[in-house]
Amino acid sequence: MSEVREMTIQFPYKRSLGPVVGAFMTALTEQRIIGIRNGEQVICPPIEWDPATGNELAHDFVDVGPAGTVESWSWVAKPSEQHPLDHPFAFALIRIDGATTSLLHAVDAGSIDAMSTGMRVAPRWKGTRIGHISDIDAFVPGEVSEVAGDDTGPAAEPVEMMDYNASIAYTLPVTANELRAEQANEEGRFLGLKCPKCGRLYTGGRGFCPIDAIELGHEHEVDLPQKGVITNYTIIEPVPYPGQTMTEPFARVMVLLDGADIVLGYQPTIDLPVTDLHIGIRVEAVWASDAELDDLASTAEGRLLGWIPTGEPDVTDPELVNRIY
């Protein structure tokens, strides 16, 4: 196994609950658990439709519990960072008294020996409740609800939204081709790959020719030119979002390399004010020095700082603008 790269995808999602889930979450802040009637059934946690027919359910809510019976359970020996408790606990399907379906939640039983199918559990409420399934901190053995910490009371308004902070860390292998392309980049070179069948050129990280569907590797490598011409571009007004670091309009240009039929797409520019940007400018690659490399914000371009006008006369060719690829 060669090299790996860490990457985290995380985002603070904001979800709207709708009338039924919203009612349940609001009730949680009041230390109440509610179900929804469906004929003879009481579904808890409540859903908006009949699971058998799909028909919309009337908002006929019923208070249930707070205690219930464990119908099935598991024992999580090593909780993950997303789990509700940070010490071993049970996930359980709990038939809350008065409901005809079961609710999934954590049971903080202390040890696996305290768990059994059929045992009675009751909610331990968080002191501060916001209208979230974790307002129940966990269920605990017994019949009686408890509150952990100071009880700050129910929500002032009906709860309509919830936050979900998803965060997943990925460890992605870097392929041999990518490594070699990055190595070349480190050395201030562009690595290309030439398809032995159709002769097309691709940037080095690419593993294959998509036209011929054949793998490209070490033996197909070529050094790509460092000079080219801007064939097309856009200027982007940055949008704020978590992870965004751009604050001023920035250009991304397409560069057709000299003497090589390949366009490098969406490249950054150097010393080229967006107001001066136009098709036909001759440019060359500018690489960061070792000192500058440390300052570089993480971008896709590695050591490449961008493309700088060479000062040579523009290329005038009406076909240039069509060379996006």
Place this chain on the structure above:
Amino acid sequence: MSHQPCAIVGIGQTHHKKARRDVSFAGLVREAAQRALDDAQMTWTDIDAVVVGKAPDLFEGVMKPELYLSDALGATGKPMFRVHTAGSVGGTTGIVASHHVETGRFERVLAVAFEKQSEGNAQFALGSGKSGSLGAGGAFAPYMRSYIARSGAPLDIGPMVAVKDRLNGCKNPYAHLKLKDIDLDTVKASPMLWEPVRFLESCPSSDGACAAVFTNQAGGEAAAKAGRQPAWILGSAVRSEPSTFPGRDPVRPQGAVDCAWDVYGQAGITNPREQIDCAELYVPFSWYEPMWLEAHDIAEPGEGWKMTERGDTALGGSFPVNMSGGVLSSNPIGASGLLRFTEAALQVRGMAGEHQVEGAKVALAQAYGAAAQYFSMWVVSNSLDPFGN
């Protein structure tokens, strides 16, 4: 086994908005689905299979949401399917649903496509959380520049499309944007987002859902007899091509051309400009109207913008495009393709209300995705044989 006719007999959509905070995911999707069922005069239990489509799950942070939506869509005890072909997904959803019927294996299939993207951030999802995201517009801006250069189109064409589609949107009760005071000057004065595309030339980000009920020939004919005109699918096709190889033309992609002629061939169309009455094309940025008119050979190369300029593509023109207001008026990304497809169907069913094209008999719908590399298209008509073949 051969191709059996397929009819759309029920269509529903939500009121598309920037954020539908009044509903859960299920609530959003059911709103469209219930409307489609009501239109088809069916209940959840009448449906044999459900096909769900939406764009990347990173938009909402719910992976494979069709699992959670299974019972919300009445799919318990039924087949449930989830397609994902980037921006064209709404179209592909409709096509896959139609295939379920066309094989003769299913009688009544519900297709649903949706996006509740206000829960996340589309730019974030498109860039997978990295800085300096191009966004969708940034990626396509060079394509539009290339079109403007190669066609010689005057720069007002993009703004003209923006105005036309938003004014059409005012006639569509479900459209997200209803900019009744929009005009060329306000569009041209709006901030540049991805040069050369301005804010008012770009699609909104919407929460929304769209649903359609597909049935077979017997079902379609029964609906027609009961006074509920179905839309018959005359042809449907999809194409994909790789995004990046030297010499690729993303302005007139080969996939766009091939997909169109596949659909035209199935529908018996040899002259799309004349034989098609109106079209719903996936135009998220203004310049895509003339670009698609040309890429799908409705206009000759270099002539697409003239159709716009002449007013051919206006609601009252000779080849109306995006009568519903299009993607420029509503863009719940996963649903947008199905919205195009169902809006075309509404036209030939005579059910498009204020944005109805008078006497529309044959309508074209198209959706595209990713780097203009996924295409899904269909042609619908109120007759199985509109050209009298």
Place this chain on the structure above:
Amino acid sequence: MPNADDIAIIGWNVSPMVRHTDKTEAQMLLEVCSGAVEHAGITRAEIDFTCAGSCDYVAGQAFSFVQNIDALGAWPPKRDSHVEMDGAWAMYEAWLRLQIGDIDTALVMGSGRSSTADPTLIYPMEMDPYYLAPLGTDATSFAALQARALIDAGKVTERQMAEIAARTRRDGKDSPYAQVTGDFDVDALLAEEYVNAPLRRHDLPPITDGACAVVIARADRARELCDNPVFITGFAHYTEAHYPGVRSLLESPSITLAAKAAGVDEGPIEVAEIQAAYTHEEPLIVEALGLGADVAVNPSGGPQAANPIMATGLVRVTEAARQIRDLGKSRTLAHSTSGPCLQQNLVCVLEGDAK
């Protein structure tokens, strides 16, 4: 029995099944697509339709399948689709598509690199976003809940589960596509700690990176291209309610429905390749399929030996096909599943050609 309208499998390829691949998903796909097309004796150009199964969240990137298109040789542009589901469902879409009658061959694939992230952190995201995902309810916890329910009801014992783990890993020794194999002593397995009681490590599937591709063709074309096409004589999938608390965890009605619709009971099944990623699922699935004790289950080692999520189901199809094409069987089935506690299930019945 196969008839003129049936679709047949004419070739396939399975990637090496490894704990950590160095390859990109597209590279894995390139290899299996080339291999499947070669196995089928055709060229990529002759493929009329392609359909892939993969998942953005497993890949760690929105639109991850778009890069995978590069593996298809989609030039000239291809009729192509993608499902955010296991490759077995991609095969279902292609199977439907070929029945329209205007095209003859399809290439379907499934791929996934599960090694890149902790499954315990990813799979909660496919659960109910209000009631389940925020609790971090992962697939193994759900499996454990179902296992407990089955044990309590006397439907399976921990010993039987360990025996299944030992059997599948032993059977996997013969398979070039198995990742976790060996001879394990049942008592030694039972002496191990619980990971998520009542599940021990051996009850869980391995984490696997892998891909799989299959070529299918309409009957006439299949017979032209292949001496012994494997016919799909039944193919169906069904789903159940999502929230495990509203279902009985002791049964799987969607499997039974799918088995019926696929015609499982219309003839003897000799081998069943089922997506029982957790040991306790095997008896539940076998019973729901209506199979007797005489049916060989997962002779390949099954997902217990290698579990390339998003391709696992399609690999089951190839293993069931291999039994017919290479090992002389007449009628086999493949099963795939998705969602917590076997929420959604697919069954595919395969038969050798009638001559």
